[in-house]
Amino acid sequence: MIPPMQRILIADDSATIRKMVRASLQALQSAEFLEAGTGLEAIEQLAVAAIHLVVLDLNMPDMHGIEVLRFLRQHQQYRDLPVIVLTTRGDDASRETAVAAGATTYITKPFVPQALAATARTLLAAPKPAASGAGQ
Numbered sequence: 001m002i003p004p005m006q007r008i009l010i011a012d013d014s015a016t017i018r019k020m021v022r023a024s025l026q027a028l029q030s031a032e033f034l035e036a037g038t039g040l041e042a043i044e045q046l047a048v049a050a051i052h053l054v055v056l057d058l059n060m061p062d063m064h065g066i067e068v069l070r071f072l073r074q075h076q077q078y079r080d081l082p083v084i085v086l087t088t089r090g091d092d093a094s095r096e097t098a099v100a101a102g103a104t105t106y107i108t109k110p111f112v113p114q115a116l117a118a119t120a121r122t123l124l125a126a127p128k129p130a131a132s133g134a135g136q
Contacts, residue, residue, distance in 0.1 A: 006124050007049055009034045011042035011068065012057040012086070017109070021055050021086065024113035025120055039063025043071060051081065053124055055116075056103075058087040058094065066101050073102035082123035086111060 008031055010018045018035050025031060034049060036042040040062040045051065054072075058065035065085060072078040082104045087094070090108040098106050105119055 005030050005032050006052045007032045007034060008053045008055065008120065009036060009042060009045050009051045010055045011036040011039065011045075011060065011065070012055075013037050013060045014057075017057070017086075020113070021116065024111075024116045025055075027117055028121060028124070037061075039065060039068045042068050046072075046078065053120055054081060054083045055086050055120070056083055058085060058089055058098065066097060069098065069101040069103060080128065082126070084116070084119060084123070086116070 006028065008025060008028075010021045010033060012018050012021070015037070022033050022035075025033070034045050034051070036045050037060075039060050042054070042056065043063070056065045056068060065087070069083060069085075072081060072083065083102065084105045084107060085098045085103040086107050086109060088109045095106050104123060107116060107119065
């Protein structure tokens with residue numbers, strides 16, 4: 001049986017980091033990638049496509065990653081969406097704020113590509129809660 005397509009949104013203001021994340025996750029089977037360079041673009045991407053995992057930077061123009069996280073967790077259809085925060089901010093306060101806002105996992109840059117891929121694979125394979133509303 002062919003696994004269903006998994007859409008991964010990579011939201012980071014650095015095109016280089018988005019490319020590195022994509023390369024790190026390329027080995028995931030049946031993965032399709034969408035990208036956003038700002039927090040607002042990330043929310044726009046969520047509105048037009050069913051996303052299964054978000055890799056989210058905190059420091060972005062327009063809308064900070066914490067604001068994106070809070071937006072996601074305030075909307076029923078995104079409450080259980082796994083979000084990997086991938087950021088240069090390694091301090092405890094940033095980590096605690098991100099987790100409190102709804103981050104599933106927190107990884108600091110520079111990151112180990114294999115570790116990011118393993119984390120993404122685990123989150124994508126985790127059982128999903130019963131969906132309410134439209135099933136995307």
